[in-house]
Amino acid sequence: MISKEELDRAFDSRFPKDMQEKLRGAYVAVAGLGGLGSHIAIALARSGVGHLFLVDFDTVDTTNLNRQAYSISHLGKPKTQAIKEILSEINPYLDIQSQSVKVTEENAPELFGQYPIVCEAFDKADQKAMLVSTLLEKVPDTIIVSGNGMAGLGSCNDIKTVHKMKRLYVCGDEKTDVGDGIGLMAPRVMVTAGHQAGQVIRLILGLE
Numbered sequence: 001m002i003s004k005e006e007l008d009r010a011f012d013s014r015f016p017k018d019m020q021e022k023l024r025g026a027y028v029a030v031a032g033l034g035g036l037g038s039h040i041a042i043a044l045a046r047s048g049v050g051h052l053f054l055v056d057f058d059t060v061d062t063t064n065l066n067r068q069a070y071s072i073s074h075l076g077k078p079k080t081q082a083i084k085e086i087l088s089e090i091n092p093y094l095d096i097q098s099q100s101v102k103v104t105e106e107n108a109p110e111l112f113g114q115y116p117i118v119c120e121a122f123d124k125a126d127q128k129a130m131l132v133s134t135l136l137e138k139v140p141d142t143i144i145v146s147g148n149g150m151a152g153l154g155s156c157n158d159i160k161t162v163h164k165m166k167r168l169y170v171c172g173d174e175k176t177d178v179g180d181g182i183g184l185m186a187p188r189v190m191v192t193a194g195h196q197a198g199q200v201i202r203l204i205l206g207l208e
Helices: 004-012 017-024 035-046 079-090 108-112 125-138 186-204
Strands: 027-031 051-055 095-099 117-120 143-147 160-165 168-172
Touching: 004 017, 017 186, 027 035, 027 108, 035 051, 035 079, 035 117, 035 186, 051 079, 079 095, 108 125, 117 125, 117 186, 125 143, 143 186, 160 186, 168 186
Parallel strands: 027 051, 027 117, 051 095, 117 143, 143 168
Antiparallel strands: 160 168
């Protein structure tokens, strides 16, 4: 197995030491481990974020394979378990906590209250709205990075990050919805996930 020191040296060869220390000490939660959340978690792990809290109640099935980070070997497994397997192959020294539970208005404050940054990565609009509004109202020290609008076959250049409120960033085109029957394709989902992960890293490094 590769040593932690080897991984650290590889990071140090590209980035300043203080950047590594900030990322390694950061705590980030990801709510939903589908097309957005699975790719967000991978991007954060590859970027050196040291502490991840991953939440999803679902299991991996064949309909996930067209846009989510999972492979056939993960079919039938809880997404929390499957993403841990993937992340451990990227950095076995990550601190990964997880819960296989459905997020509700009642349990969201307890689940995410201790995390300074939460990535909202749910599939359905009502779930997205529930989590964002609950955290904004009941968890006053948490910043939310949300995904909204990545369906269809529009240009990936339409995906953007918008600072909506003091504690809310929204990534996506803010208009396309899978409920309109236009479906989800991997490129736009992954670009949106990249925007979310990128915004998280900017927040950790004090660039926002």
